[in-house]
Amino acid sequence: MSEVTLRMLFDVDTDAIGRRADGWLRMAGSIDDACEELIRVSRDLEHVWPDGPAAEAAAARGHDLRSEASNAYPPCRRIGDALRLHADTLRGLQGRVQGIAAEASGRGFSVDVTTGTVTAPSRMFTESGSPQIVAQQIAAYVNEFRAILAQAAESDASTADAISVNLPDATAGFGTLGLPPVDEATLRDQQGRTPKEVNGWWRTLTPEQQEQAIRDFPELVGWLDGVPSTDRDVANRLVLTTRMDALRSDADAHARRLADLLMNDPRNRFEIQRETEAMNAAQSQLDKLAEVDKALQRLGPPGLLLGVDGSGDGRVVIAVGDPDTALHTGVWVPGLGTTMEGNTVDNVKRMQTVNAATDLYLDQPGQVSTVYWLGYDAPDLNNFSVVGEGRSEQGGPSYLHFMEGLRATHDTGPSHLVAMGHSYGSTVVAEAALTGRLPVDDIMVQGSPGMHTDHASDLMADPRHVWAGSAGNDPVSETSNVTKYTQLVPIAGPFIGDAYDDGHGVSPHEAAFGANQYVVDTSGHTHYWEQDSESVNNQARVLVGQYSRVGTVHGSPPPDVVP
Template structure:
């Protein structure tokens, strides 16, 4: 049967879209089931090692894992092809109707079903414009014919996508395994956008994803565009390795300290330092150096163990480790609730002195924000993400430099883009909250455009030399996962700020002029301000550090309102 304009107009893109979502949902279920199968049978070779029965069982398990793994990518590709088909059909139908409306408005008679255009009575009686009328009719017909040709090409490409992704009648999806993911593959992906990384990751079979996670957890765990659950699996492996390594590093230090103390107690310290005339001083110097080394390692180990404890706490909402590095002061990204499936997501960027060693307090703050928002809006899920993926100033004396914000801003922008790329379902309401120097990082990031709906500044030393709230860019419209339609000026409706009345941050400037620009709570800045109470009437440092998340402080309810998309109701 020939493809006609009527064929296109009779197509129902809504039903095609429903079919596409069904295929994609099935692909997701297959992926989840396959991952559960892979992890559930991971220890089979160790549990059942010897004999022909064990060998046969392991071979059968390998074949089952391979075929199960091979089913998900084809199902996903069919779903994506159908989704593209539905969207394109809808667009072509609209184009045809617009052409018909324009032609009719100019006096032509259009039969869309037949794809014909003719001059109306008034035009037909105009003998002076016959040639021009004929050319116009020809142009309209060619436009309609072009739409039909595009529809035919679309139909063929979609059918081909379905055909090549269906299982073989004899071998199903096969038991062969595709080539392993290499370090080079992952390093190449790390240079691409989060949306591109997500597309590449989805193209892998579950077995390929599992192999990449097991062999290269440091690379997979840090990659924006990889789904949260897979990053979590990789980073938990990284966390355990770093905890074990820290303990190994402590062992020789402790042994040396014990040895030095023992030799000193026995009066034999001169045997340890035979070439010095003052062995006691040499011992003191070495023990001081070892003590500093031990303290740095032990503090970081304590922080990593706090992360591990929070991840495994059965009495709190599920948490996901989205990033971890033990280099320097350490870096970590911990999500309370899964941001890929949440309706609301808040990213919390901490400030000066933040590091892995002291992460327990910030994790508690993150938990509180998630709990507050979920209690305020129980019908929708909220995820709160602690984001320390930048080098925060080590001390107040370092916090006067903008270098930390300059280097942290691009990483924050990339992370937020990653949240959009991996999110399942309708786009979530995303908020980015910066406290203290973290607000400066957020401000620097938002100058270039930040993938978020709203921005919150708490106890800020300034958010960059910008023209107030209009100097930031947030998303104009998000229509699909990974999609973003232009930037818009943030303005009062999307920028919120608050500072405790007796906050120590006031010493970072004179009046409303702070170290990094105008105080965002100043009315001239143009943000929406909200109420925060002091925790202490005599300790401004305590007010700056802890007041915003204290029980009973109105700032907690105000933050929750912003996070769930009701910022217009803040007090």
């Protein structure tokens, strides 16, 4: 390999390297899609054609084809990643060379990028009073150039190595030997890593290994932030189907046992009570999952199930549109009184309504993903949980981790990410934002009781990207309404009102908070998503970054997002 010179570094077309990187990455994506399709259409071959020499030969050939195609994906991806890193590295080094050359020229030195030399006119030696200082300055510039060229040469060599070691063997291609399966311990280890690290690990797996991990451990893959959304969807739908079938079987078995007891042993009250409770518990979990299944069926192809767990109070995450490919993504946290079995369908409809409203402001549909995130235990009206910070302090880290996962899995290209929350859900968003690590471009809330701070600048460095809406008669976000309602509660009412204010702080739509208050033309606490309302249209405008079109009561909107 020839020596890298300043002229070579100046002349290299980093955009051309980037285009080649994109080509390799597109090919990797196509291989991945083709492998998934091959695996999907051939996975049942052994069941429908289980016996005989021909069946055995077909199964063996099918295994070899899946392995060979699957083994081609990681090398292709690694070459694309190496070229992408090389292009970015050289582009940065070019900028450094140009900056140093401009500085040197501005100080009277001459830079020859062909020879890599720096010279000074004779007058600088005579006028400076210290020729040694001029010589030291020249040497410093030359050393900087040499260090840059060394980095360029190192990047060039490592990229060449990455390409050569990942090319197929001339006679055997990428081989048909399958890589070791992913075990449970390896997957559980990923739970303690960052979403970016998880995504990097997942991308090192072959499509066959990914398929095996999803098939064998869907409940782990389905909640693993950093795994691509489409893979999480496959895993979670498998969890949903399997769990619903098991719960139906359990509920039926307990019902048959109960009927038998009532007919043949009606005095056995202990067993009757035990079977009744077991039947009801199974049915309760089944009802939660059935609501999720119903929401997904109504959504159709745009729906992705990014998390599901029917145990306890239940957790569920459903996306309308793929957040990994969307130009704009909003992740909405529901609040007070939300339950998995009672609200999933309606809350997903809200996300559909916001998503559909964005079509008014974009050149083509399908550029937005809206995500319903019930990844925490929402407070209810049966206890004092709504007045405290405990539920949001528990939910904030999970929400933060999920949002970091969306950043890690998003495909190349622009991505505008918005954190959204309603009612107590806004306090979950706040807890994530107050860490200073929430990777979003905007925060938008509705009917918020307060966000655990008195200043929007504590949530985002630029408070112009914090948005709040509040209906005039919302009993949750309007502090005067909270006080009015709690005064009607004997003895405990004033205590609840004071605790509410102390627990959550000033409502973010108040001018003193420093956020933008957008116009809301709906009524009450639960109608912010009425179709064709100014409330939902303003949410859509924020979501697609068309801030100048948002109707505001007060605030200072930032410049629009440039597509």
